[in-house]
Amino acid sequence: MLGEGILKGLAETAKNFAGSFVDKERMITVQYPEERVQLPEASRNFPFLVYDGPDWQAGMRCVACQICEKECPPKCIYIEKSKDKKPDFVGKMQIYPAKFDIDISVCMSCQICVEVCPFEAIKMDTEYELATDDRFGGLLLDRHQLAKSNEYYHKIHPTEATEVDARLAEEKAKAEAKAKAAAAAPAKPATPASATAPKPATPAQDSTNVAPPAAPKEGEAS
Amino acid sequence: MVNTLDQIFVLLQHWIVGLLPAVLQPFAGVLLNVVAIIATFPALFAIAVLLERKGLGRMQNRIGPNRVGPFGILQPVADGIKSLTKEDVVPFRADAVVHFMAPVVLVVIVFMGFAVLPMGRNMTLVHMDGALLFYFAMGTCTELAVFMAGWASRNKYSLLGAMRAVAQMISYEVPLLLSSVTVVMISGSLSLDRIVEAQNQYTWGLPHWYIFTPWGLLAFLMFAIAATAETNRSPFDLPEGESELVAGYFTEYSGFKFAEFFLGEYVGMLSISGLGATLFLGGWSAPLAVLNFVPSWIWFFSKVMLSIGVMIWLRGTLPRLRQDQLMNFAWKFVLPMTLLNLGVAALWRFMDGGWLRWVVCSAIVLGTYVLVGRSEMRRRHYGPRSYRYAE
Numbered sequence: 001m002l003g004e005g006i007l008k009g010l011a012e013t014a015k016n017f018a019g020s021f022v023d024k025e026r027m028i029t030v031q032y033p034e035e036r037v038q039l040p041e042a043s044r045n046f047p048f049l050v051y052d053g054p055d056w057q058a059g060m061r062c063v064a065c066q067i068c069e070k071e072c073p074p075k076c077i078y079i080e081k082s083k084d085k086k087p088d089f090v091g092k093m094q095i096y097p098a099k100f101d102i103d104i105s106v107c108m109s110c111q112i113c114v115e116v117c118p119f120e121a122i123k124m125d126t127e128y129e130l131a132t133d134d135r136f137g138g139l140l141l142d143r144h145q146l147a148k149s150n151e152y153y154h155k156i157h158p159t160e161a162t163e164v165d166a167r168l169a170e171e172k173a174k175a176e177a178k179a180k181a182a183a184a185a186p187a188k189p190a191t192p193a194s195a196t197a198p199k200p201a202t203p204a205q206d207s208t209n210v211a212p213p214a215a216p217k218e219g220e221a222s
Numbered sequence: 223m224v225n226t227l228d229q230i231f232v233l234l235q236h237w238i239v240g241l242l243p244a245v246l247q248p249f250a251g252v253l254l255n256v257v258a259i260i261a262t263f264p265a266l267f268a269i270a271v272l273l274e275r276k277g278l279g280r281m282q283n284r285i286g287p288n289r290v291g292p293f294g295i296l297q298p299v300a301d302g303i304k305s306l307t308k309e310d311v312v313p314f315r316a317d318a319v320v321h322f323m324a325p326v327v328l329v330v331i332v333f334m335g336f337a338v339l340p341m342g343r344n345m346t347l348v349h350m351d352g353a354l355l356f357y358f359a360m361g362t363c364t365e366l367a368v369f370m371a372g373w374a375s376r377n378k379y380s381l382l383g384a385m386r387a388v389a390q391m392i393s394y395e396v397p398l399l400l401s402s403v404t405v406v407m408i409s410g411s412l413s414l415d416r417i418v419e420a421q422n423q424y425t426w427g428l429p430h431w432y433i434f435t436p437w438g439l440l441a442f443l444m445f446a447i448a449a450t451a452e453t454n455r456s457p458f459d460l461p462e463g464e465s466e467l468v469a470g471y472f473t474e475y476s477g478f479k480f481a482e483f484f485l486g487e488y489v490g491m492l493s494i495s496g497l498g499a500t501l502f503l504g505g506w507s508a509p510l511a512v513l514n515f516v517p518s519w520i521w522f523f524s525k526v527m528l529s530i531g532v533m534i535w536l537r538g539t540l541p542r543l544r545q546d547q548l549m550n551f552a553w554k555f556v557l558p559m560t561l562l563n564l565g566v567a568a569l570w571r572f573m574d575g576g577w578l579r580w581v582v583c584s585a586i587v588l589g590t591y592v593l594v595g596r597s598e599m600r601r602r603h604y605g606p607r608s609y610r611y612a613e
Contacts, residue, residue, distance in 0.1 A: 002595025009539040013281040017538075020280040029285050 041157055044124030046104045047113050049146045052089055056147040057096075061121035063088060064097040068113035068122055076106035077113065088119075089168060090175045100143035104130065120164045126156045228517040231258070232344050255347045259336045266527070267488040268298035273527075274534045281538035305481035313376055313474050320374035325475065325482035328367035332486050334360040335493040340415050342506045342519030353414040354406065357497060358399060361452070364490065365391045368461075368471050371483070375474035383470030386545065387461030391452055393552040398448035400560035401441040404567035405432055405501045414497075418505035427511040431504040436583040437567040440591070442502040444560050446532075449494040451552070453487060455533055457540035458548060466542075495529035496522070555598055562590055 020026050030037055047068075051059035064081040080099035088094045113122050125148070132138030154161040226233065235258075239251045272287075272295060279286025287294035312318055338353035340346040350356055365388050372384020406412055409420040423430045432438035451458035461470040469475075472483045499505060503525050506518035543551065566583050573579035 001592060002598060006540065010535060013535060013539045016283055017277065017280045017535075020283055026283045027285060028283065031285075031288075 039126050039156075041159060043126050044111060045109050045128055046107050046125050046130070046141075047102060047111075047122050047146070048125040048148045049100065049143060050121055050123055050150055050153050051147050052150050056144070056149070058086065059089075059149075060096055060143075060147060061089065061119050062097050062100065063094040063119055063121070064100075065118070067116050067118070071112050071116045073110060073112060074106045074108050076103045076108075077101070078103075090172050092175075097143055100146060101140055102146060103140050105135065105139040120168060123153055123157070123160075224515045224517075228343055228519075230517070231342070231519065252347070259347065260333065263333070263336065263489050263492055264485065266492055266523075267485055268302075269527075270488055270492065270530050270534075271298050271301070273531065274537070277531070277534050278538050281535070302481070305478055305484075308477035308480075310477040310479060311474075315376045316474065317374040317376065320370050321474070322479075324367050324371035324374060325472075325479045325486065327370060328364060328486035329482050329489070331360055331363045331367060332490045332493060336496070338414055339493070339496045339500060340418050340505055341496070341522050342517065345506070345519060346415055349415060350413065352412045354402060354412045354417075357414075358395075358402075361398075361494070362395060364486070365395075367486070371475065372471035375471075377474050380471055380473045383461055383473065387454065387471050390454070390458065390461060390548060390552075393549060394448040394451035394458075394556070397444050397552065397556040397560045398452055400557070400564065401445040401448065402497075402501055404437055404441045404563055407564070407567045408432065408437075408571055414500050414505070418500055418507060421504040422507035424511040429504050429507060429509060429511070431502065431507075431509075433502040435570065436580065436587045437563055437570050438502055440559065440563050440566070440587045442498070444556050444563065445498055445502065447556055448552075449498060450533065450536065451548070453491045453494055455491065456537035457543050459537075459542060460545060460548060463542065491530060491533060492526055495526045495533075498529060499525035555594065559590070559594065563587070 016026070050061050051057075052061065053059035064079055066079050066081075069075075069077045069079045078099065078101040079097050082096045082098040084095075085093040086096050109124070111124055114124055130139070150161070150165070153164075235251065235254050238254060239247050242250050275297065276286040276294065287297040290296040290300045312321055335357050337347045338350050338356050346353075368387045368391070369384050372380045372382075372387070375381070405417060409417045411417060411420075421429065421431050428434075433442045450456075454461050463470060469480075472480060475483060499522065504521075505525075506522040508514045508516060508518075508521055566586050569586075570579055570583050573582065
């Protein structure tokens with residue numbers, strides 16, 4: 001009969017109307033500034049730099065190898081190498097970034113920088129409240145703003161951070177064992193193998209693989 | 223006591239007028255009534271807007287406005303301040319005078335209708351014999367304001383929107399009038415006061431409202447449909463169509479003029495709800511004889527707000543019609559039904575009171591409704607739509 005559908009529709013909206021007062025499940029609105037949805041662990045938006053220990057400058061994992069800068073598709077990373085060196089997490093002297101800027105207005109959150117980094121130094125952040133009234137300076141983050149502690153990394157991506165820590169500890173242990181072995185047998189004649197031996201296993205391989213192509217590109221970057 | 227409460231506004235007015243010198247008294251009395259109307263209905267407009275926004279939100283499982291004041295009850299105030307502080311833009315080539323006049327004309331005309339509505343016992347501003355006629359004369363003028371707005375904006379989309387709006391309003395003006403005529407036929411008066419008086423009787427504690435008769439029910443349904451279309455409410459809100467058009471005829475309006483159109487629309491809703499309540503729902507009379515102790519004006523305003531609530535409910539339920547569906551519905555369904563209803567009302571008037579006229583009139587009304595509904599449903603216009611894609 002004519003009008004039947006209208007009555008059905010009215011019943012449906014009435015059910016919604018009344019139900020919204022009774023049934024908490026119906027009201028799916030999250031009142032954002034006061035309430036927040038827990039972000040999924042895999043969520044990401046912009047990269048940050050991880051540091052170990054209390055001091056962000058001393059503990060910075062980044063060694064300014066510039067792989068991320070070169071791999072970045074929209075070219076939003078700018079790195080300047082330091083002139084001096086500082087010890088990294090295994091105690092080896094490394095250069096560090098004197099300048100590390102990420103323009104998050106250009107960044108497209110692709111995570112390629114994280115995937116290519118051999119030192120577990122750059123990771124994806126989950127911070128999304130980045131609104132600013134200065135669209136150039138405010139969105140260009142320098143190394144101090146980018147530096148976040150390993151504890152923070154554990155907080156936002158616990159599983160991933162634990163894996164990373166385990167891997168780094170393994171590398172460190174391997175490097176220490178090598179150093180001990182090298183110290184225990186000083187008499188042994190230096191072979192070509194021992195020249196690379198004290199270096200941490202994976203990063204060393206990566207850096208030796210990548211370092212040569214990095215060198216010529218440095219000139220064109222500057 | 224009950225009587226005092228019922229007549230409290232009338233007594234208050236007499237008391238205030240009594241304070242003034244005798245020369246000013248007639249003038250002051252009218253002025254006081256006008257001020258009361260102009261103060262009451264925008265307040266109801268604010269309540270209606272709030273109800274609409276909160277209610278629609280609930281129907282869609284949203285919360286609705288909840289930031290301004292406790293539970294968002296001050297939202298209309300915030301809206302008002304916002305529209306007052308916005309820039310008033312007049313298009314460069316627009317007819318500035320007519321552009322300015324259109325919203326003013328709309329609001330003034332819409333308020334004119336309240337002059338004849340009985341809002342309680344002895345609470346009519348003008349006791350007019352041809353009150354219904356006056357009301358419809360004023361109601362029809364809103365089309366003028368709409369067309370002024372569309373024409374003066376010098377924007378082809380505004381003009382098209384205005385033409386659509388005027389076409390719709392004129393189409394639904396006819397069934398609106400014809401469904402009201404049945405009431406005039408039965409009560410034998412165009413005076414709204416007398417129409418309410420005719421309904422303010424009780425048999426076994428039940429009221430003699432016209433909606434409780436076969437012809438009255440049909441007339442009320444058709445009146446409700448036509449009134450919804452007349453006030454450009456969903457599902458007949460094509461002239462505005464905020465999701466499809468910009469805003470139809472008031473595209474070029476901003477700031478307070480826009481708010482005036484909004485006010486005009488909602489006050490028009492209140493006004494036509496008031497008329498509907500007066501014609502079919504017994505105006506200010508109580509729904510049961512035992513409830514007669516409640517002041518009459520409470521009944522009138524609660525009926526009006528109930529109608530507004532139903533309009534909001536409909537808006538939350540129904541999708542918008544297409545222009546051709548709108549016109550087909552007006553001319554091929556609502557108009558024939560109201561014409562038939564004239565005959566039914568005449569039959570009701572001239573058959574003796576008794577169960578026979580109930581049976582005959584109900585049978586005619588229900589039978590026609592079912593038959594017309596069936597045949598219309600079978601037609602292409604109302605059934606499920608089939609889509610043909612370009613290949």
